[in-house]
Amino acid sequence: xxxxxDVIVIGGGIIGGSVAWRLxxxxxxxxxxxxxxxxxxxxxxxxxxxxxxxxxxSRTHWADFALESMALYPAFVAELESETGLGIxxxxxxxxxxxxxxxxxxDLLARRAAQLEMGIRAEVTAGGLYYPDDAMVDPRDVTVAxxxxxxxxxxxxxxxxxxxxxxxxxARADVETTGGVLSGSAAVLAAGAWSGAIPVFGGAGRIAxxxxxxxxxxxxxxxLEPGSVGPILRHGHTYVMQRSSGFTIAGTSxxxxxxxxxxxxxxxxxxxxxxxxxxxxxxSAAEPTAWLGFRPATEGFEPVIGRVGETCLWLAYGHxxxxxxxxxxxxARVAGEMSGR
Numbered sequence: 001x002x003x004x005x006d007v008i009v010i011g012g013g014i015i016g017g018s019v020a021w022r023l024x025x026x027x028x029x030x031x032x033x034x035x036x037x038x039x040x041x042x043x044x045x046x047x048x049x050x051x052x053x054x055x056x057x058s059r060t061h062w063a064d065f066a067l068e069s070m071a072l073y074p075a076f077v078a079e080l081e082s083e084t085g086l087g088i089x090x091x092x093x094x095x096x097x098x099x100x101x102x103x104x105x106x107d108l109l110a111r112r113a114a115q116l117e118m119g120i121r122a123e124v125t126a127g128g129l130y131y132p133d134d135a136m137v138d139p140r141d142v143t144v145a146x147x148x149x150x151x152x153x154x155x156x157x158x159x160x161x162x163x164x165x166x167x168x169x170x171a172r173a174d175v176e177t178t179g180g181v182l183s184g185s186a187a188v189l190a191a192g193a194w195s196g197a198i199p200v201f202g203g204a205g206r207i208a209x210x211x212x213x214x215x216x217x218x219x220x221x222x223x224l225e226p227g228s229v230g231p232i233l234r235h236g237h238t239y240v241m242q243r244s245s246g247f248t249i250a251g252t253s254x255x256x257x258x259x260x261x262x263x264x265x266x267x268x269x270x271x272x273x274x275x276x277x278x279x280x281x282x283x284s285a286a287e288p289t290a291w292l293g294f295r296p297a298t299e300g301f302e303p304v305i306g307r308v309g310e311t312c313l314w315l316a317y318g319h320x321x322x323x324x325x326x327x328x329x330x331x332a333r334v335a336g337e338m339s340g341r
Contacts, residue, residue: 006028006029006030006031006183006184006185006186007020007023007028007029007030007031007184007185007186007187007188007338008030008031008033008173008175008182008183008184008186008187008188009023009030009031009032009033009187009188009190010033010034010163010166010175010187010188010189010190010191010195010198011033011034011189011190011191011192011194011195011317012032012033012034012036012037012038012039012040012143012147012157012159013034013038013039013041013042013043013143013190013192013323014039014043014046014139014142014143014146014323014324014327015190015192015316015317015319015323015326015327015330015331016032016034016188016190016191016316017032017038017039017043017143017146017147017150018146018327018328018330018331019188019190019316019330019331019334019335020032020146020150020155021080021146021149021150021153021155021331022331022332022334022335023188023335023338023339024150024153024154024155025153025335026335026338026339028338028339029154029156030150030153030154030155030156031155031156031157031158031182031184032150032155032156032157032158033157033158033159033161033163033175033177033182034157034158034159034160034161034191035160035161035162035163035191035194036159036160037159037160038143038146038147038157038159039139039140039143039144039146039147041192041193041293041294042192042193042293042294042295042296042323043139043140043142043143043323043324044139044140044143044293045217045219045291045292045293045294046139046293046323046324047136047219047239047241047249047251047252048136048137048138048139048241048324049095049134049136049232049239049241050070050073050134050135050136050137050324050325051095051131051134051135051232051234051325052066052067052070052120052133052134052325053095053097053115053120053122053129053131053133053134054095054097054131054134054234054239055321055322055325056115056118056120057111057114057115058114058118059114059117059118062302062303063118064118065303065326065329066322066325066326066329067118067119067120068329069325069326069327069328069329069330070133070135070325072328072329072332073090073135073137073325073328074090076327076328077090077137077142080142080145080146080149081145083145083148083149083152084145084148084149084152086141086144086145086148087141088137088138088141088142088145089136089137089138089141089243089244089245090135090136090137090138090141091135091136091244092132092133092134092135093134093135093136093230093231093232093241094130094131094132094133094134094230094231094232095130095131095134095231095232095233095234096125096128096129096130096131096231096232096233096234097122097128097129097130097131097234097235098127098128098233098234098235098278099127099128099129100235105128108128108129111129112124112129120133121133130231134231134232136232136241136243137324138243139324142324142327158177158179158182161177161178161179162177162178163175163176163177163191163198164176164177164178164198164199165198165199165200165201166187166189166198166199166200166201166313167200167201167202168187168200168201168202168207168308168311168312168313169202169203169311169312170310170311170312171185171312172184172185172312173185173186173187173312173313175187185312186312186313186314186338187312187313187314188313188314188315188316188334188338189209189313189314189315189316189317190315190316190317191317192212192294192296192317192323193212193213193214193215193259193294193295193296193297194212194296195209195212195296195304195315195317195318196209196210196211196212196213196298196317197211197212200308200313202309202311207308207309207311207313209304209308209315210298210299210304210315210318211298211299212296212297212298212317212318213256213258213297213298214256214258214259214294214295214296214297215254215255215256215294215295215297215320216253216254216255216256216257216260216292216293216294216295217251217252217253217254217255217292217293217294217295218251218252218253218263218264218267218268218271218290218291218292219249219250219251219252219271219290219291219292219293220249220250220251220268220271220272220275220288220289220290221247221248221249221250221288221289221290221291222247222248222249222250222282222285222286222288223246223247223248223285223286224242224246224247224248224281224285225246226242226244226245226246227242227246228242228246228248228281229241229242229248229279233278233279235274235278237252237253237254238250238251238252238271238274238275238277238278239251239252239278240275240278240279240282248282248285250271250272250274250275250278250279250282250288251271251275252271253267253270253271254295255267259294261292263290263291263292268290272288295320295321295323296317296318296319296320296323297318297320298317298318298320301318301320302318302320303316303317303318303319303320303322303326303330304316304317304318305330305333305334306333306334306337307337314334314337314338316330316334
């Protein structure tokens, strides 16, 4: 990559922010554009559970990709902290996956056998499995640090500027926004669940890119004493995890209802009942807060990462439930390809 090549990164979540930072480190002059505020959508809403033990039950390309990203996380966080002086709540706290029936226990044992072959460690414990390498990170800390690190590297940030279309050739990208046209020698589309709706055009007309759709998820937040919850607790689709501050998150739900931002009280009540069964001490906690976010999904529920043909456009979206976990590896791959490494 030429030292001052312009790259336009579309989307300021943890994926776009990580890509912009890595590109700026490689010497690119980067413009980061977002329809809202940086980190204000799925990254802000995410719990930050880094748990391949709860996500992958068989070896696939993306399972390996996730494990590679997990291995990068300690250095990724340390580098961000070093560049910015900001603290990031990241720790390897482990996770306990609970079985309540004999059928669930047999399923966990079968999962453990498959995961051990992938390098995911799991120990048999009373009532379930313990995953010692599962971790957590506060994605809000990460996105704040990414903004700071990117600004220090000269990244130009344009918020509240919605992208209307992208026009690319082999060596030029014109990004049409509500604030005008941005031009550069390359672009990265990392707009989460909104990515597939942005039209992309090449010399021969519209270029088909994988479509996206939002999968809405509700979460609850309880205020507890720091250190009052140990490892992440999981049972089926329910989990409880605690940040270092004591803020304890319970989740979750999964609804394909478009970009409906209305918190559903029935779903909140369901999550609360499940979470309080998993961790009874939540019953004596103060009333939890509720929020939701939009997970970015593709038809196959797999990420789309890489260059579009021979154009100067790269895609980095569709990470579904694992955008926070996959951010370090996604950024390294995209920035590495664009830098010719």
